Amino acid sequence: MANMVATLVFIPAPGLGHIMSTIEIAKLFVNRDQRFSITVLVIKPPSSDSGSTITTYIESLAKNNTDRISFVELPQQEIAPPSDSKGPLASFNEFIKSHCKYVKNIVADMISQTGSGQVAGFVIDMFCTCMIDVANEFDVPTYVFFTSNAAFLGFKFFIQTLNDEQNQDVVELSHSDTEITVPTLVKPMPTKVFPTVFQTRETVEFVLSAARRMREVKAIIVNSFLEVETHAIESLSADNTIPPVYPVGPILNLEGGTGGRKPLEDDVIKWLDNQPPSSVVFLCFGSMGSFDEVQVKEIARALEQSGVRFVWSLRKPPPDKTSRVTIEYEDFRVVLPEGFLERTVGIGKVIGWATQVAVLGHRAVGGFVSHCGWNSLLESLWFSVPVATWPMYAEQQINAFEMVVELGLSVEIKLDYKRDSFIPMAESVVVPAEEIETGIGRLMEDDLVRAKVKKMSEKSRSTVLEGGSSYAYFGSLIQDLITNIS
Template identity: 50%
Template sequence: MRKAELIFIPMPGMGHLIPAVAMAKRLVERDEGISITILIVNLQFYLHTPYIQSLESDAAIDKRIRFILLPQLDKPFDTSSRAVVTQMILAYRPIIKQTVEERVIKSDSAGQLAGFVLDLFCTGLIDLANELNVPSYIFFTSGAALLSLMWHFQSLRDYHGVDVTEFQDSNAELDIPGVRYPVPCKVLPTVLLEKDAGAKIVLDHAKRYREAKGIIVNTFMELESHSLNSLSKDADIPPIYPVGPIITLDPQNIRGAGNGSHGNVDSIMRWLDDQPPASVVFLCFGSMGSFSQEQARQIATALERSGHRFLWSLRRAPTADEKVGPPRDYENLDDVLPDGFLDRTAGTGKVIGWAPQVEILSHPAVGSFVSHCGWNSTLESLWSGVPMAAWPMYAEQQLNAFQLVRELGLAAEVRMHYRWDNRKKVSNGLVEAEEIEKAIRKVMDADDAIRSKFKEMSEASRKAMAEGGSSYAWLGRLIEEIFESIYN
């Protein structure tokens, strides 16, 4: 039997690690000759251990997937610097090389090393793959439209001498190959507009994507046909493999991702069990989403005025005295929310901390999802068939929201150009209760156009992954490419 060993190297952070693990599971389920080693960068402020333990004890995880938690580095990193990821990956390179050589290449139990599957921010390890004489594949955890945008901006910079950061604060709209409609500069990813090396770092990654053997994109043809067809016509880029939606559905793995913050999950699910079908607005803003107290009060006012039942994952940013890392749960919600809010909404609403998002979205009581439009959350919402209200915050989420609202008609808009700066803990403006309430009513009350389109795309997402579907076929092509790289 043909055998191949792949090395997965995701970025730290659940938004990258969880889809990488789900992708690994998909590969080993599809072909019994594939085994995978996942190397996990070990940063103190990302507590991966509970999640990894939940995976290792999960009977659904094939023994052909193993996890290696790399040792922590002694060198401190400036986590406020845009270059921290690049510096960290380069610092880990000797450790990764030694680990691969000793525990994979020289191992009798592993198959032949067939390549590295690298996170979109780990392109610095392409050189290591070349040194080991194996191909590199990029696992792009966002959508094809962002990939098109990154390559377009990289071309503007490198081949046309354009300073893309000049688009910051511009009211212009840009024609982007791979995006159906002109894109307002106000919804471009923040990092592509930053003059403090942010844009350079991201576009340098995009340039290195061109060296990869292939780009594995967590999307599906029916969702991003325009972007994928545009990319397929570009002879200067590697093959694109749209294999999504790659999401994690197992409740135990989802709870493990809470890193010990999931003690209240059972009470959340029991509360949902008591609610009527499709009656609850679920608000959740990702693993890094948080709000100021003033903004939280506006959300509370909107929820109360809307009259809808709600389940709200409300979290705070770390204080200056706390370690860098993801948001924390509030210790006393009465200090944050309007006076009497919790008492007045006790019969119709529930405010929580960390949320098992996929479990909640899959519950029949949930009727809509107010989301930051992170790509993982978007795919999870589509899979579950829960229509969205788009409230992007950081990274590429504004572009995702633009696609969902304007291009695809799959979401109501809260405020598409809202931005939250995770480093400075400030936003570009307060979203008033009226805007939030309007979006909630639109997606909950009677917008049949959004619900109809969403249902259609939800069904398409499931068909894409089933045997005979578009993503099923692309995954098969990827697997054949992996084996051809070592047997031909």
């Protein structure tokens, strides 16, 4: 393979966070080894989920002409509405599966073109395990890019073992009020932090099926690093029923940016420039994180009572149940308490969408109230900004538990809050202003957590440099791929 280019086929899930981190690891591959080229097959979100942000992002990448990375957008497919027999996650699974035929045709064309190089493997998102079958048809290995952390990866395998080998009723367990011992965690985990997907038969089956399929792959690439998840990574590596795990993170898009919206950012940055160091709390709940009006008012009351400086990224719930992506408010006054904006002028800013890394990276920001998406937590560690946890959907409750209880790297507003549009039963309680205010106070005043975060920030930056553990794991991963095709 000395002069030959080997092609990797990347298939991310159709979510902005998944696509961004996939592109970042693709860049890492081509920068680390000249022998790789990458074709990213882009699954467009169903039209109801508004894929315009993703399309803009892909277009901006294509314009920048990243060397040896090309993008192929797959034909737009629609997601079937949930029915009595098929819930939203099963419909999503079918939606992903409907792209297999396109992937098969594109890869067949790639292989038939002379001089295009050998297809060395598929690197698929954890939500795209159906693509293992396509890779098998071409007799190439599949690697999963797991965009969450090692503890949650171990939790998925653990739950699958409980169900398949010990006949444990996982749904019943998730509704119980108890604690369980998970191999990838040192501390016992309360069942109240089980994500909502474990609360119904249909959604549990989705998770179990994905865990079973992940056992079939050549290796699992995890967006985490040894220094932050030492126990979890060592636990996974010691389990010979699980494929080899390569923790190569943090994989971050530090430029942020999905195109456009510059004036807002300039305005926010200009305001932050005039605030004292580490004095501002940033509240942001991800592209799918939103609250009802009652909860918004409680957050506003907490901010006003605390007197803390703040930047609050406030987003509106999607207009209908078919979409998960939040939208902009035309006027924040329709949802905020009367006079709030006037009373907090100079102390805080309420904004819509913002590039999270641009705000977190500013010296004035000293705390982050977050939904605990794994990308967001990695960004907060990178920029040495402590987090107050407010998980909402997906695996965020487990992320929050790991950061607060297991690692002592965050403070708690909530660990078990749930608001998940995939699971109709996930009706969230209202967190009162007093509880939010207490959490924000701890966030801005806990020097012990701040010191631990600063230390982990240094480790997160050094691990990806030559000599660091993630750098070394990535070298081993490349070696594994090369050995496979040479």
